[in-house]
Amino acid sequence: MRGGWLAVYAVLYLAFLYAPIVLLPLFAFNDSTIIAFPLTGFTTRWFSELPQTPALIASVRTSLVIAVTTAILSTVLGICAARAGARYRFPGKRPILGFIMLPLVLPEIIVAVSLLVVILGLGLSLSSWTVILGHTLICTPFSIAILNSAFANLDASLEEAAVDLGESRWSSFRLVTLPLVMPGIISSLLIAFTISLDEFIIAFFLTGSDPTLPVYLWGQLRFPQKIPVVMALGTILVALSVLLLTVAEFFRRRGVARAGGRDTGGFL
Amino acid sequence: MTKTIIALHRVEKHYGDYHALRGIDLTIGEGEFFSLLGPSGCGKTTLLRTIAGFEQVSAGQVLLDGRDMQGVPANRRPTNMVFQSYAIFPHLSVAQNVGFGLRRAPLSRQDRAAAVDQALAMVGLAGYGGRAAHALSGGQRQRVALARALILKPRVLLLDEPLSALDKKLREQMQDELRRLQRQLGITFILVTHDQEEALIMSDRIAVMFEGEIAQLADPQTLYRRPASRRVAEFIGMMSFLPARVSGDEVEVAGLGRCRVERDQAPAGLRDGDAHAGIRPELLSLLYEGEQTDRRTALGEVVERAYFGDMTYYDMQLDGAGAPVTISMKNIPGRPVLERGAKARVAWDARSLVIFP
Numbered sequence: 001m002r003g004g005w006l007a008v009y010a011v012l013y014l015a016f017l018y019a020p021i022v023l024l025p026l027f028a029f030n031d032s033t034i035i036a037f038p039l040t041g042f043t044t045r046w047f048s049e050l051p052q053t054p055a056l057i058a059s060v061r062t063s064l065v066i067a068v069t070t071a072i073l074s075t076v077l078g079i080c081a082a083r084a085g086a087r088y089r090f091p092g093k094r095p096i097l098g099f100i101m102l103p104l105v106l107p108e109i110i111v112a113v114s115l116l117v118v119i120l121g122l123g124l125s126l127s128s129w130t131v132i133l134g135h136t137l138i139c140t141p142f143s144i145a146i147l148n149s150a151f152a153n154l155d156a157s158l159e160e161a162a163v164d165l166g167e168s169r170w171s172s173f174r175l176v177t178l179p180l181v182m183p184g185i186i187s188s189l190l191i192a193f194t195i196s197l198d199e200f201i202i203a204f205f206l207t208g209s210d211p212t213l214p215v216y217l218w219g220q221l222r223f224p225q226k227i228p229v230v231m232a233l234g235t236i237l238v239a240l241s242v243l244l245l246t247v248a249e250f251f252r253r254r255g256v257a258r259a260g261g262r263d264t265g266g267f268l
Numbered sequence: 269m270t271k272t273i274i275a276l277h278r279v280e281k282h283y284g285d286y287h288a289l290r291g292i293d294l295t296i297g298e299g300e301f302f303s304l305l306g307p308s309g310c311g312k313t314t315l316l317r318t319i320a321g322f323e324q325v326s327a328g329q330v331l332l333d334g335r336d337m338q339g340v341p342a343n344r345r346p347t348n349m350v351f352q353s354y355a356i357f358p359h360l361s362v363a364q365n366v367g368f369g370l371r372r373a374p375l376s377r378q379d380r381a382a383a384v385d386q387a388l389a390m391v392g393l394a395g396y397g398g399r400a401a402h403a404l405s406g407g408q409r410q411r412v413a414l415a416r417a418l419i420l421k422p423r424v425l426l427l428d429e430p431l432s433a434l435d436k437k438l439r440e441q442m443q444d445e446l447r448r449l450q451r452q453l454g455i456t457f458i459l460v461t462h463d464q465e466e467a468l469i470m471s472d473r474i475a476v477m478f479e480g481e482i483a484q485l486a487d488p489q490t491l492y493r494r495p496a497s498r499r500v501a502e503f504i505g506m507m508s509f510l511p512a513r514v515s516g517d518e519v520e521v522a523g524l525g526r527c528r529v530e531r532d533q534a535p536a537g538l539r540d541g542d543a544h545a546g547i548r549p550e551l552l553s554l555l556y557e558g559e560q561t562d563r564r565t566a567l568g569e570v571v572e573r574a575y576f577g578d579m580t581y582y583d584m585q586l587d588g589a590g591a592p593v594t595i596s597m598k599n600i601p602g603r604p605v606l607e608r609g610a611k612a613r614v615a616w617d618a619r620s621l622v623i624f625p
Contacts, residue, residue, distance in 0.1 A: 155353050155355060157351040157352070157353050157355035158355050158357060160322055160342070160349075160351070160355065161349070161351055161355035161357075161416075162357075162368070163322075163341070163342045163343050164320060164322075164342050164343070164347075164348055164349045164417075165343075165348065165368050165369035165416065165417075165420065166343050166369050166371070166372055166420070167343060167371070167372075168343060176357055179359050180358065180359055
């Protein structure tokens with residue numbers, strides 16, 4: 001009955017993983033300010049209260065600006081690193097590529113505190129830009145991981161063939177390489193966007209006068225009557241995150257298939 | 269030779285410590301089918317990429333049509349290349365692949381489509397234009413790559429091991445087609461290959477390369493019959509070597525006997541003393557019981573045999589020779605396949621020997 005125990009373990013594991021997330025929408029639609037069972041009734045009141053909170057709207061806007069900028073920056077950096085890694089040989093390549101990936105496993109609190117020390121030491125003031133800096137730092141490894149599989153499956157002769165047929169180096173990149181890695185780029189943009197959007201620790205340490213959404217939400221938790229609204233917002237965020245990750249993975253897989261390579265890695 | 273189209277003068281290529289090309293001197297004529305033949309790592313692909321413009325020479329000169337190609341990038345050279353992997357753009361259709369090089373040409377849409385159709389017809393893929401490139405078979409990819417390179421009417425077509433990924437039947441068919449295309453178009457073809465048979469079948473001239481140097485440059489027949497060195501002889505086809513002693517223009521070959529040789533039979537010159545005599549398997553024959561011959565004869569014993577259907581290859585230990593020699597015999601009625609241990613006479617001619625130091 002070894003298989004049976006493993007199945008029980010798997011079910012328990014999944015329950016612990018996802019049960020809290022299931023509670024989120026449950027209480028978001030519950031007609032009571034007290035977060036407790038039994039449920040008292042169905043309401044969409046908390047969702048309709050969302051837009052009537054100007055500070056909340058402002059924090060959503062701040063978060064979106066930061067997430068979009070971070071996504072673009074880390075994807076551009078990821079493209080450069082992945083292409084260099086796939087195409088060129090240079091001294092110290094492995095340690096350098098290893099170091100770039102390090103923030104992936106570094107505790108965020110360490111990244112956040114040390115960045116704060118450096119930024120204050122440099123005499124810079126905290127703003128959305130400092131959050132973007134921190135988020136780009138932690139998102140770039142994800143972008144590289146995704147783009148690596150897109151670039152590594154690419155035949156180096158493809159660009160040479162385009163040059164041979166009369167295109168310049170840049171137009172060869174644009175006409176041949178870019179369309180072939182585009183699915184990887186889209187999936188990198190989406191994942192970096194998602195990570196930045198719900199990141200809390202770095203945003204909490206480095207944010208200036210405009211809090212990001214997670215930081216704002218954390219502040220609201222002190223007021224019990226606001227909690228159902230936070231639950232409503234959380235529900236929307238979970239739904240959006242799942243959607244974005246699914247789309248990202250779809251594009252990554254399509255890219256691997258299009259370049260005719262084997263699937264190695266990926267997140268879903 | 270016709271008008272020179274490519275001239276290389278003392279071309280050198282270094283990759284760090286690695287000396288890939290060592291003083292290559294070479295001229296290739298207009299309309300020639302030229303092959304660079306050698307084992308992997310001999311520099312043949314580097315040389316091809318140097319002509320294409322993907323590698324810059326470390327020293328020396330590459331002249332194309334009399335024009336120095338120093339600093340001229342690949343996209344401005346009148347050469348096109350068929351890559352070993354074919355490098356078919358997987359996100360484009362067959363027609364878009366073939367028409368890729370015409371993007372910058374001042375052509376109307378109709379003219380462009382007509383040129384693509386014509387190029388596809390030329391390689392036997394008429395009507396395939398609308399297909400997705402990634403859905404093609406190996407042989408079809410090869411043809412698309414060919415059409416894509418030829419549509420620009422290059423002065424020189426460069427082929428980097430284009431047939432190595434195909435199975436035997438398809439490879440033989442493509443060899444014929446490449447040869448036919450080359451004759452029909454009159455374009456200079458430069459083929460890189462490690463397959464000596466392919467080079468012999470297809471080329472007007474062949475440069476055999478070892479370790480970044482040209483070991484011999486000759487037409488296929490000269491290359492096969494009068495290889496310049498033992499190494500070339502061993503690389504091109506099969507050759508057996510017997511110890512020999514030279515005195516004047518006389519050679520005493522162990523196991524075969526004494527004979528007189530001509531100057532052209534010793535590519536490195538005849539010098540008195542120890543030497544090696546090389547001979548091809550088909551230039552020796554076994555004599556069966558009662559067979560008469562006016563050729564020279566020697567005695568030997570079959571030590572190994574390999575039956576190929578049309579041919580049988582024998583390893584014969586000649587009396588008084590060190591190592592056995594290989595003999596190939598056509599299997600025809602009246603010539604039974606000999607078993608190991610059988611004794612037989614071997615017929616040979618003085619003109620068949622090649623003498624190496």
